[in-house]
Amino acid sequence: MNLARKTMNAPALAAVYEHAWRPTMFYLASGRTTGTDRRDAVDTLRLSGPMKVLDIACGPGNFTKYLSEYLTRGGFVTGIDYSAPMLAKAATDNASPRVGYVRGDARTLPFADGSFDAVCCFGALYLIPDPLVAAREMIRVLAPGGRIAISTSFREDNLFGSAASMAASLSGLRAFDGDVFPKLFARAGLTEIDQRIHRFMQYVDATKPV
Template identity: 65%
Template structure:
């Protein structure tokens, strides 16, 4: 197991992730606050009160819990992650009437095709050993007319990007070409593909066309 995976399975890291690590590290990497990321996630996913939402590699539920507060009626958010400590923290910090957490592997999502109206994966594809397998799984479980949104790394040619790639690579983090996810989404038949770059992260969203 590489350093990044060991870190995600450490209870102490799970405890400080939402409180300190996520706000500081992501602000340094992207210039964005967690509040902005959460707000944009709900907007990009076009959540409606009754949406069924899947947050892949949800960590301690820092995005999942927020998305669930935007739902009503039959709306429900599920967070899935393989780290037991992260999920225990999610249940402590981000529980609610419309959210639940499941332990599982992003590369084999335990859901039927087309189960969710919105599927997201933020700040995690660079940690997953077969990230394109995980991305295809996300598309598989997305319902026709549903929305997908990811944020992940991209190759950045600045000195900061080069240093981050080196340091991250040593710890087991992957860096993607800027075209990798837009191309995958297009080949998978998704439409309305939008990509934004904020510092070291790319944010990509798309729609699965209604049948």
């Protein structure tokens, strides 16, 4: 397990992640606040009604519970994460009648094909081993007509981008070229693919055709 993954599995990080670590790190990387990211997630996933939603690498549930607040009775958000300390924090701080948490591996999701109306993974694909395998799993469990949304790292196609990527790799982080996920989504047959770049982060969403 590399340094980045060890850090994410540390109980000490779980204790400060939601209120200090994530807001600070993501603002530095993207210039966006947690509130902006959350509102954008609701919009891009088009949350409403009794939808079934999957939040991959949910951490302490700071997005998971928020997403559930935009669903009506019958709607439910499942948060899945590999880190036991993060999930323990989620169960304590972000419990809700329309939220549940599961420990699992994003590369082998324990759900049937087409189980969810919306699937998201915010700020984690650059940590996950075999991130493209994880992205394909997201598409597999997404129902026809459903929405998928990710935020992950972005590497500029220049010398600075190459240097930043090498520096990140020392701790186990990945920096992705801008065409990686749009191309993956297109090859999988997804439509309405949209990508937005904010500093060192990219936000990509799409629809699975009916």
